[in-house]
Amino acid sequence: MDEDATASANADANANSEAGSPADAIDxxxxxxxxxxxxxxxxxxASTSWTVRLLWSLGVGTFFAAISNVVFWRLYDFTEQAGGATVEIVQTIFLATIAAVAVTVLALAVSGNSVQRLERLLEALPVPSGSPSRRGLSQALDAAVGTVVMAGLIGGLVVVGRSVAASGNGVGGVLGPAAFTGLAAISIPLALVALVLASFLxxxxxxxxxxxxxxxxxxxxxxxxxxxxxxxxxxxxxxxxxxxxxxxxxxxxxxxxxxxxxxxxxxxxxxxxxxxxx
CATH class of the missing domain: 2.30.29.30 (Pleckstrin-homology domain (PH domain)/Phosphotyrosine-binding domain (PTB))
Known part of the structure; x- marks a missing residue:
């Protein structure tokens, strides 16, 4: 008797759950x-869509570029404060190193087999780098390219702003140094929007x-x-x-x-x- 009652109750529960389910397009x-x-x-x-890849690269690159620009200008100002006859030599070496890194990243990006070249470059390093996946290397290269591009853009705005501030004259008599600093600062929220769009797409x-x-x-x-x-x-x-x-x-x-x-x-x-x- 108890087993029959239990079976009947289970059957009624299943029937009620099937009959009472609301309309839903998700199965x-x-x-x-x-x-x-x-x-x-x-x-x-990012591996199959150039739109997602571009948004992700520029979004991530902007944040790295902002940090890199802060570090760059701190070090550059530090070399100026050092004084002495070797200031120009130190600054030249410093700028040449930054330019060499940027050119290397861009050269890897435009090469036909950039991921394979990056793998060989990592294997040649004296420190253990593990075995990163090709997808991870591709994302790292995209982030590096985005960093170089946005660092050049933000750095260019900062240089123009400094030049305007040093001359004491605004561009066209209208744009002062604050305008270029503001444009550089706007890149951060724009980068966040780019990352949100990359995730949505x-x-x-x-x-x-x-x-x-x-x-x-x-x-x-x-x-x-x-x-x-x-x-x-x-x-x-x-x-x-x-x-x-x-x-x-x-x-x-x-x-x-x-x-x-x-x-x-x-x-x-x-x-x-x-x-x-x-």
Whole structure:
């Protein structure tokens, strides 16, 4: 008798949980077969999208450049305060070293096999460097390039500001040294915006044509295209931002992401699937 009552209670609980679930476009993510011809996969991050790569490189590089500029000018001013006949020689060596590092970074970046060259360079170092991944080396090189570019920009603004302050005359009689210092300072919040955009534009997922479902990863989500009424597409560089318009069956709100980021070809695929819905 007790076993029958327990089984009946479990059956009722399962039935109630299935009947009482609200409308939701997000289902548990099922495994996607990468070899299935009905599946379209994509990955958009710094390794596959130049937009994400550029935003991440300049964003991270700006913070490193700001720190580098502070250290540079401190050391440069320190050499001036030292005095003596060797000041110009020390400053020349110091500037030549900075220029050599910048040129080396840019040369590695423009070379066709930059990651392999960086690996060989690290192997030649006398200190143990471990075995960094190629992706990690690529990100490190991107950050270094962003640092060089932004350090040149911020440093140039600082030099112009110092020159204007030393001359006592503003540029065109309007722009004083504070204007150039302000422009250099604005680069920090702009770098933060670039990093936020780089994070937003990252996307990994797949479209199952057979099941008419979009699978998103990190975080894991599954969007049923049957509840999508319309899709609008906006291009940003080599990325497409999809705005999803959900139906409301029975007047119920359907949970799910309202915007997703995909490659343009995947955006066309999703738009075609939604337009072909009965």
């Amino acid at each position: 548990p993510v099922d495994p996607v077969d990468p070899d299935d011809p009905g599946t379209v996969q994509w990955r958009r991050d 990252r996307s990994v997922g797949a479209v199952d044509r057979t099941e008419r479902t979009i699978y998103l990863y990190d975080p894991d989500r599954a969007i049923d295209l049957e509840v999508i009424r319309d899709v609008s597409v906006r291009r940003i560089g080599d990325i497409a931002v999809l705005s999803l318009d959900y139906a409301q069956p029975g007047g119920q709100y359907v949970a799910g992401p309202r915007r997703i980021v995909v490659p343009p070809s995947v955006a066309e695929e999703i738009t075609g699937l939604v337009d072909s819905s009965p």
